[in-house]
Amino acid sequence: MTKETLFNAAVVLGLIAFPLWAWSAEEPFLITLATRVVILALAGVGLNLALGLGGLVSFGHAAFLGIGGYAMGILASHAQSYNPLMDWPFVIQGTKSMPVIWLVAMTVSALAALIIGVLSLRTSGVYFIMITLAFGQMLFYFAISWPAYGGEDGLPIYVRNSFPGMNTLDPIQFYIVCAVVLAVVLVFVWRLSQSRFGLALNAARQTAERVETVGIGVFRLRLTAFVLSGMITGLAGALLADLNRFVSPSMFSWQFSGEIMIFVILGGVARLFGPVAGAVVFILLEHVLGGLSEFWHIYLGLLLLAVVLFARGGIIGILTGEAQKHG
């Protein structure tokens, strides 16, 4: 067992033990905090698939987070006003059922990722960073200026959506739903990275020409990774909106894209549990530093700067004494 596996096991244990402790101590706020960690980690896992494994530095992943959020917001708002989403050519009703919402959120995110991916993957390097940023901003301004679903003010959802067999209004039960989703996605991403697809993607990040030469289409490989990545982040968006019971254009903001990227880097790029560790540390810092000083972003900035400049393997890299997963 390597040190990294041990570390991962410790993270899993922590994510099980902490909420259970908070539950028994009747601290619903701490459970909500843990739920936030799990959901943001999920968004990070999505980005890590494109960024870590595929080497696609997307600076617009908030786009998918926002799309997932609005998919939930729009469906649930129609359900709570009993107003069908569409009457023609067939009637589509809103819904309060989480599995349906997740499916819609993932489908729409996948479609968006497909369009954004096809256009963005024509470029590379800085241009890729910038064009993904531009698509994120495009959706941000669209959400602000589109009045039907709240525009700049956002869209509140009064009651959390339901999951069959669970009472999602109970913080610990909603936490379990989110944690199971994260676990399933982590297993999926782990299997994916070991698969033929994952290996090819990893190789394409290192030397695209060689992969092309052995007869694997790099563009399709990257596009698939980008779409999967967008889907996972979209799912996280739907869950985040459900946690907050509120969606707003700020879910599309580029600061959010930056934050998701911070989870990935803070934890360690291309490590399976990197985004999870990153999200844990980020929320912990927000909670602890935010309590100490109103200006906690200064410390966050300095810490992040130190990680980028001096600790290139992220937290997992420091703790396990292993250098970067890849350069």
Place this chain on the structure above:
Amino acid sequence: MSFLLLVEQLLNGLQLGVMLFLTAAGLTLVFGVMGLINLAHGSLFMIGAFAAAATSVATGSFVLAAIASVAAAVVMGALVEVTVIRRLYKRDHLDQVLATFALILVFSEATRWLFGSFPLYLNIPDYLAGPVTLPGGIDYPLYRLTIIAVGLIVAGGLYLLITKTRLGIQIRAGESDREMIAALGVNISVLYTLVFALGAGLAGLAGALVGAIQSVQVGMGEPVLILAFVVIVIGGIGSVKGALVGSILVGITDTMGSILLPALFRLFMDNASASSVGSSLASMLIYILMACVLIWKPTGLFGARA
């Protein structure tokens, strides 16, 4: 829609474009010469605006405020280059994005800590206030015309600096072959600091000029930064000429789109939905423009390298 309104919007677009150019020029130079993508450029814009507002309150002079904005941004830019940015030149773009994102957090919060969360106001001096009547009977604010003039003068100066001076030759040489000019005895780290400080100064000046139209507040740099990125991506990263063309294009597209699109949709829609669809689309227009340019020319209009 009247002809006068169109001309006025065209001038507004030009003014926005010129202001964007001041910000984008530094960004594109820094990328062209050092290969660095600098998100903290918007913070230097903000620092310029705050320095100008503070100086204006203390001395009451707009000229001094403008000088202070450039000075503060140059000093801060040089300081950041020597302490942090310098370590990032050899890193990949991901590290650069994150480190400069971290710098934004530090700069924004430090400014909020120093000046508070309330916006400051920078007044337009009396001799630049009020409208002037242009040929054709158009009344246009003198201050905005001044911004256009200052921007065009700076663009001209930058052109001369890059094509005619020794520093300009070194900058161009640095863009094409770093190792070679270092081998020829040019002190490359001093050159890098100079280029970074030059870009910072231009951004600071833009901050001061815009600060008199808008309010001066924390976070004012970020929308400008994103627009400046759109500009340099359209123009081709590293090209100053591209930055100028891109700025004017973005400035005019943005202002013209916001009046022409709702009008266009009004032709075949009712008034309310036309203005909502039109303004939604107008707010996305420059990003659509950028996507189109990149699809057509993946390295921008005047870009050479990816």
